[in-house]
Amino acid sequence: MPFKRFKINGDRLNSTLQETCTSYGALPAPSTGMCRLTLTPSDKAARDWLVSECKSLGCDIKIDQMGNIFAIRPGTAGNKAPIGMGSHMDTQPAGGRYDGILGVQSALEVLRTLHENSIQTYHPIALINWTNEEGARFPGAMMASGVWSTHSSTDLSACHALRDTDKISMATALQETGYLGPTPCDYRENNLSAHFELHIEQGPILERERKEVGIVTSVQGMKWFAIRVTGREGHSGTTPMEGRADALVTAARLITAVRDTAVQTGLGVATVGVISSDTSSQATIPAGVGFVVDVRCDTDDLVDQLSESILRAFDQVIKEEDNATTYSVERTWGLPESKFHPDCIEAVKKAAVGLYPPRLSPLLANFIQPRQLHASTIMSSPAKRKAEKDISPPKPKKTKSTTKAKTEIPAYHLTPSRQDESGENVWPARKEQIERAREIIRDWYIKTHSTD
Ligand SMILES: [Zn+2]
Structure with missing residues (x-):
């Protein structure tokens, strides 16, 4: 075999x-x-x-x-x-x-x-x-x-x-x-x-892109920074608003800056998941607040770039607040980027791509109509018969179920992904259409060529 x-x-x-x-x-x-x-x-x-x-x-x-x-x-x-x-x-x-x-x-x-x-x-x-x-x-x-x-x-x-x-x-x-x-x-x-290691994706990207399998090529570089914001304590009832140095207000602005910097630079992801206030008292203006920034990017270099951009944004916030609040940074934990061996990546790629009938993939692009895809039309073309011959897997058993499956190639009628404000249909991108048709053909192929 x-x-x-x-x-x-x-x-x-x-x-x-x-x-x-x-x-x-x-x-x-x-x-x-x-x-x-x-x-x-x-x-x-x-x-x-x-x-x-x-x-x-x-x-x-x-x-x-x-x-x-x-x-x-x-x-x-x-x-x-x-x-x-x-x-x-x-x-x-x-x-x-x-x-x-x-x-x-x-x-x-x-x-x-x-x-x-x-x-x-x-x-x-x-x-x-x-x-x-x-x-x-x-x-x-x-x-x-x-x-x-x-x-x-x-x-x-x-x-x-x-x-x-x-x-x-x-x-x-x-x-x-x-x-x-x-x-x-x-x-x-x-x-x-x-x-x-086979692992579920703990994020939304594969699903969003309608992909079933992704190949992990590296582990992100990561760094954690413990940030300490200090201000001036005061009574919440008797200290006038002007002249306060509220560490929690400054910390809130710094935390927002973490998110905004990651979004604006697109260098990676940055998160604050832990925050603590020294006094944690409703009637006290906070003077000491701590939080931890978690920065993760594809490479160590990007981790450094994003971390520096965040700290620059922090300096800007401190300048704008223009009171006695300040901050200090301590690096607490980190893991360098780790790239997987190209031979291992290639082995996984070959095995995953092997589930798709490779010679059918380029054909798909030639036969897809943007508004309506019909897998049976694609598959009954002369090119399909040639492709089937080219692949030449072990001959499927001529069982009843095989014949039945062959006559049941599912049709795919393209539907709009949504409607815009004026009620006009918005159609999925061509890439997505090709992916969907490829899925149908792959399933059809596996069904009709499996011997079990
Ligand atoms: Zn796990």
């Missing part, structure tokens, strides 16, 4: 994900959310289940000193480090079912598919479940993968000493769940050739 034809079983992936979420750490209905904090009984149950599933697929299990699980399916090459796939099974106290969990479950589905097709890979393949990636129980996101990378400022012993809100240390939690393993948590001693 050519490799191109291998597909995971999406229904099995989803049902396994839903069943295990329901069994291990689901919030009470009607919520469909999760509370599976790391190394709690529900996380232990999910881990135990995962380990036994992976063992049944012929994997060797390694647990490291941070409780990271490496389930390794041997390859034919004796001396190659595994290719890793995975994510995290822990969640926030009210998290979703897909963040992290999907990454581990899809790795398991890949292992199941390899196993049932008796595929031997050259490299070993490792499923990985990283511990406390959410940082919801023990403070510090991406904690255990950070220790493994040796780039975290919180090292192994510091992580082990961290305590949750019940004062239980991470070392104790690892011991009590049976996940304090002997393998060193250090990539130099437990290496990988590559690591892939």
Whole structure:
């Protein structure tokens, strides 16, 4: 069987994900959310289940000193480090079912598919479940993968000493769940050739652009700045409005400047999510206010540019306020941009694009009418027959359902996306029309050419 034809079983992936979420750490209905904090009984149950599933697929299990699980399916090459796939099974106290969990479950589905097709890979393949990636129980996101990378400022012993809100240390939690393993948590001693992670997009962009899959090419550069605004305290009833130095009013203007600068420069995103007032008293003019600015951009250089622009805007606000309020800045946390390896990006791209019939894509553009698209018209053209021949996948089985599916190519009638103020129809951009037609043809192609 050519490799191109291998597909995971999406229904099995989803049902396994839903069943295990329901069994291990689901919030009470009607919520469909999760509370599976790391190394709690529900996380232990999910881990135990995962380990036994992976063992049944012929994997060797390694647990490291941070409780990271490496389930390794041997390859034919004796001396190659595994290719890793995975994510995290822990969640926030009210998290979703897909963040992290999907990454581990899809790795398991890949292992199941390899196993049932008796595929031997050259490299070993490792499923990985990283511990406390959410940082919801023990403070510090991406904690255990950070220790493994040796780039975290919180090292192994510091992580082990961290305590949750019940004062239980991470070392104790690892011991009590049976996940304090002997393998060193250090990539130099437990290496990988590559690591892939399937993750839901936690933003609106793919949906807005009507794309199903995006390929992440890097992790943004990030910096946090703790800002301290100081003013002059006074009684809210007896201090006249003129001459006040209200730190909270200045802080409010600075926070607005954070948003405005990010919007105006388009360099990246900037957010204030935390604010505190020293006095927090209704009858006192605030004299000390703190807030944290979170700046994220595609590159470190852009992070610096945006941060400098924000601070320039701050100076302008202070000048305009022209009272005794001032501010100071402390850099508290940051992560440099991290670009993924081009070979890994290319591998994901090839696999994703492989789901589309490649030779049909350029044809689409030639046959699309802006006002009305009709997939059956496109597909019954001579060019389509040639394209089908060119693709020449393994001949579909001549089953009843295949024939039926072929006669049911869905039609796509273009509809206006909205109407403007004068009631005129506004039509989707040509790019969107092409995307929609491509979707229909892709679905049609998969349906008619699948042998299962
Ligand atoms: Zn995640």
